[in-house]
Amino acid sequence: MTEAPAKIAIRGLHKSFGSKHVLRGVDLDVPAGSSVVVIGGSGTGKSVLLKCILGILQADAGSIRVDGSEVVGASGSDLEGIRHKFGMLFQGGALFDSLPVWENVSFGVRARQKIGRDEARRIAVENLEKVGLAADVADLMPAELSGGMQKRVGLARAVALQPEILFFDEPTTGLDPIMADVINNLIRSLTRAMGATALSITHDMASVRKIADYVAMLYEGRVIWYGRVEDLDRSGNDFVDQFIHGRAEGPITVGTR
Structure with a gap:
């Protein structure tokens, strides 16, 4: 084609x-x-x-x-x-309600790589910055985010595994x-x-x-x-x-x- x-x-x-x-x-x-x-x-x-x-x-x-x-x-x-x-941005964001933003973003990375919480949080913050979100967003819960912010968090998670x-x-x-x-x-x-x-x-x-x-x-x-x-x-x-x-x-x- x-x-x-x-x-x-x-x-x-x-x-x-x-x-x-x-x-x-x-x-x-x-x-x-x-x-x-x-x-x-x-x-x-x-x-x-x-x-x-x-x-x-x-x-x-x-x-x-x-x-x-x-x-x-x-x-x-x-x-x-x-x-x-693969990396995936789901229609509804599909964030884990019980996990803070940084754990959502680094979820796939931690599932595939043996890294500690500090390194996982660093990776999350780095990818949040790529989608225009400040570091302090990392500690928020998904319910505290607007729809647009949830989409950006979902995008950060999708690209975190490169x-x-x-x-x-x-x-x-x-x-x-x-x-x-x-x-x-x-x-x-x-x-x-x-x-x-x-x-x-x-x-x-x-x-x-x-x-x-x-x-x-x-x-x-x-x-x-x-x-x-x-x-x-x-x-x-x-x-x-x-x-x-x-x-x-x-x-x-x-x-x-």
């Missing part, structure tokens, strides 16, 4: 839940060092795709290769080895437009500084235009368009055009009850 080598290569991916066919043969490349954003309406399979790549869900058929290593069917140490390349691949699940959901732009800028600057590959799912077109190098549109379980973000407005695809402009009229129909 691109000239750059694929960090993640997906071919013929299928996933069903009983009689409900969610993914129906997804093909997608995520080029190394680039940012790919998957767009599509609710229920089109974006989250299921992400969970299959992470190995949280087992695909029914097809292939997901990360640096050539197969995720589909992998288990135990093989899957864990692949996951060591992953090769970052995943972003609806990174600006629930944020006001200004804070959403702050998060988008941080995602863009941090992934570039790290030289990381990024895969995001979102329906927020402002995020798409800010953080994407490439865009893939998922519809009815398949990628129906893939291209550079600068080509989005001239995709020549009626489904893409309707979605990115938020039009009720078009080939995408929304069922009512």
Whole structure:
């Protein structure tokens, strides 16, 4: 799909839940060092795709290769080895309510490395500073943070392990437009500084235009368009055009009850 080598290569991916066919043969490349954003309406399979790549869900058929290593069917140490390349910013932040901020940020580091509390706190503060949060935030509890601060703490945790691949699940959901732009800028600057590959799912077109190098549109379980973000407005695809402009009229129909 691109000239750059694929960090993640997906071919013929299928996933069903009983009689409900969610993914129906997804093909997608995520080029190394680039940012790919998957767009599509609710229920089109974006989250299921992400969970299959992470190995949280087992695909029914097809292939997901990360640096050539197969995720589909992998288990135990093989899957864990692949996951060591990953960092994740969850949609709701997914912070541990009972742990202070610094322990949230350093949680993954301490799980993989034998380090003491002082070193873990130092690493946490260093990564909090990367997302624009002062050192004194480290001792706060998640309940004391605003939604935007929680997102930034989640981002600090995602980058603390210096992953090769970052995943972003609806990174600006629930944020006001200004804070959403702050998060988008941080995602863009941090992934570039790290030289990381990024895969995001979102329906927020402002995020798409800010953080994407490439865009893939998922519809009815398949990628129906893939291209550079600068080509989005001239995709020549009626489904893409309707979605990115938020039009009720078009080939995408929304069922009512």
